[in-house]
Amino acid sequence: MDAFEQCHVVNDLMEGGNESAARDELIKLLHEFKVSGTSYSPIVNHLIRRAGLYPYLELNSSSWQDRLVHEAFKVDVGGSEKITLHREQSFLLHKLLDGESIAVSAPTSFGKSFVIDSFISVRRPKNIAIIVPTIALTDETRRRLQLKFGSKYKIITTADQTLADNNILIFPPERAIQYAEKLESLDILIIDEFYKASHALDKERSPALLKAILRLSKLSKQRYFLAPNISSIKDNVFTKGMEFCNLDFNTVFLKKYDLHEEIGGDEVRKSEVLLKILSETTGKTLIYAGTYSNIDRVTTLLIADAARSTSPLLEDFSYWLAKNYDPNWPLTQLVKRGAGIHNGQLHRSLSQLQIRLFEEVDGLQRIVSTSSIIEGVNTSAQNVVLWSNRSGKGTAKITDFSYKNIIGRGGRMLRHFVGNIYILDKPPVEVATELKLSVPDELLGGTNEEDFRDDLTADQIAKIVAYKEELVELVGDDGYKFIRDSNSIQTTHSGVIKDIVTDLHNNPNSWNGLKYLNSERTGDWDRLLYKILRLQPGVWGASYTSVVEFIKILSGNWRYSIPELLAQMESLDIGVDDFFKLERTVTFRLPGLLGDICVLQEKLLGAPANDISPFIAKVSSAFLPKVVYQLEEYGLPRSISKIIHRSGLHDFEDEQSDIHAAINKLLQKKDKILDYFNSQGDRFELYILNYFYEGITHR
Structure with a gap:
């Protein structure tokens, strides 16, 4: 390694104004120093300082000027010791401390949590709301903030918790909407992965996130929105008044090995290449498989051909999975090969455990994943393998935006200078991503056209007017305004709300007897469950019959173990993966639907109250306490x-x-x-x- 020559290259790039390329070359040089165990020279430290990578400075070989900068950029992030921020982290922190509202695009390895933690530690805001895309990220964020600020703040993650004097609220969008009516004001609203508000980038999650942004932005003095890989933001009502900061500031270098042409679509060859990569690389590896069927393929391959792990910790984990879930479940066998599975269906505690084991030296060495690994957790690895270019949604291919998010999991600031990226399937064409946030049709029923006239198309305004006329005819002006403005209605899809109101109005007698859902005899639930499920066709993941029977068996969740419940579901052909999927769907969708039916029946149609809150509470918690x-x-x-x-x-x-x-x-x-x-x-x-x-x- 000719360190002096490489320093010369880095310096020339900086002098030429190409800081991004200079930083890449510098990070590669630091990686070589780490591998060889070589200490930094003063000139290397000087270049680190010029590049703004202050946390990377090696103090015992630094000049006094470099040490001064390292000290000057130290901040309190709520831990036992102050942390040195890099230049762009400090830039964002100062903007937040000045009271500005900013939307930020920064790489995955940027270290955004340090900025949030430092802001909380320095400013001591009274009420903070952090909206995250998934339950898994809710817990990850809660754990970090609980350790640092649990003695000063009440950390609230569920909608039924009461406020204290100082609060940090950490919610996925749906819970944030439910909680909004309990809030009088927020000091700062933080939206993590706010690109999910784009209908084009996340059709499923965008309506709820947009609704949460609208509700909470009105209460908040300041806003801080975070996302990776956004080149620009089109003018919109949701980020109005916010400054957009596009920070292309990488703290790791991604070394790409593009093998897809060599593989040429040959699945056998691809399998051979994957096994070769796993046998020759060191460190942790994330394998993006994309679809559930691809996870099955990779899992089968690893179980058949990967060497058995010698870790006692993983042997214990495999035994525990066999006892509490299913001895024949692929994950039970896969763990013995040092690998895990991450997808959006697993029980929350199982996903969290695997991420924890992935961080352990003698834990999981590989995780096979859908896009949940880039949506649900802040984890990274020394190696990332792109097994498939499929998105997991039908036959669609991943976008360049998602591709960058996936490979962005390679490397980690202060741990892995270089992330190795192995591309086994054709990557998408690189494009710039302009974030476009607009009111989707699903939210039109809850939208006042006067408030958004400049942000709606003529067609959307016409739809709002038609929707309003239909509902006014059914429930009157006051009823329509209640539906439009209420925080107590959880369903975000206007069409579903209209269908509920129409059915309640046209067939009121068929809704008599909702209280039968409170019965201890599960056979009393059939008629009403079928009727309720049909209000949202196509979202339950199985036939109506299977879902109804699943709910009835699930009612024994506290009395029976999961293996015992699965035995009861054998005739329904429901295995452990289906169990996870159906439980998640039922607990997520059914309580809100039931609650909306009761609210609309009582508030709008003057029907006698049907208190089925006991049943709603049971479904919400999967019939567990x-x-x-x-x-x-x-x-x-x-x-x-x-x-x-x-x-x-x-x-x-x-x-x-x-x-x-x-x-x-x-x-x-x-x-x-x-x-x-x-x-x-x-x-x-x-x-x-x-x-x-x-x-x-x-x-």
Whole structure:
């Protein structure tokens, strides 16, 4: 390695104004120093300072000027020690501290969480709302902020929690909408991965996120929106008054190995190449498979051909999966090969556990994933393999935007200077991504055309007028305004709301007897469940009959283990993966639909109130005690909660206990609980409990 010559190249690029290329060359040089164990020379430190990569400075070989900069850019991020920010992190922090509202595009490896944490630590805002795209990212964010700020703030992640004097709210969009009516004001609204507000980039999630942005922006003094790989933002009402900062500031270098032409679409050859990569590389590897069927292919390949792991931790994990889920489940076998699976269907605690094990030296070495790995968690790896260019949505191919997000998981600031990217399928053509945010048709029914006249097309205004006329005819002017402006209606799709109102108006007698859903006899639920499911066709993931029977069997979720429930579902041909998918769909969609039916029936049509809140509460928590279901988001699987309850260590059936009260009691009983599980001899259950307790403590 000719370090002096490489420094010369970096300096020439900087002098020529090409800082991005200079930073790439510098990062590659730092990687070579790390591999060889060589200390930095003063000139290397000087170049690091010029590039703005202040955290990378090696202080014992730095000049006093470089050490001064390293110290000057240190900030309090809520930890035990101050952290040095890089130049662009500091730039954003100063804008936020000046009270500006900014929308930021920055690379995945940028280190955005340091900016948020430093703002909280320095400014001490009273109420902060952080909107994240998934439950998994909710817990990841909660864990980070709980450790740093749990003694000063109440961290709220569920819609039924009450406000304290100082609060950090961390919600996916749907919960944010539910919680909006409890808020009087926010000091700052933070939207993570705000590109998901674009209908073009995330059709499924954009309506709820846009609705949340509209509701909470009105309450917030300041806004901070974050996304990767956005080149520009088209003028729109959602980011009005915000400055757009496009920061192409990479802190790692992505080294690409494009092998797709050599493979030429040959699946056998592709499999051989993947196995060769895995055998020859070191460090952790993310494998983007795209679709569920591709995950099955890669999983089958790894189970058949990958070497068995020698890690006792993974042996314990595999045994625990076999006991609590299914011994024949591919994940149970895959873990023995040092690999895991990440998708949007798994139980929350299982996804979190695998990400945790991926961070462990003797844990998972590989994760095979759908796009959930780029949407749901902030993780990265030394190696990223693009197995497929499919998006997971039908036969569609990934966009250049998604491709950049996937490969952006390679490398990590302060850990891996270089991320190795192996491309086994044809990548998309590179394009600039202009973010276009507009009111989608799904939200038109909840939109006042006077407020958005400049942001709506003539066709959209006509649709709003037609929608208004139809609903006014059914429920009158006051009823229409209630539907348009209410925070108590959870369904974001205007067409579904109209269908509910129409059916309630035209067939009121068919809705009599909703209270039968409160019955302990599951056979009493059939007629109404079929009727309710048909209000949203095509979203349940199985036939109406299968979904109804699944709900009835799921009602035994607290009494039976998952293997016992699966045995009851054999005739429905529902395996463990289908179980995850259906439970997720039912608990996500059905409670809101039921609640909206009750609200609309009572408020608009003058029908006697049908209080089915007991049934709605049960469905919302998958027929588990509410706190048990919520604790899964905190990393505590239901199987362990059942053991704690049945051993008499804690009463999870106490209906007066909310999540914060339960956590406080579990903290008080920590030693007893750990001693009990230690006496039972399941080492992995102890591992899970220690992970759980890490996430509910603070400094």
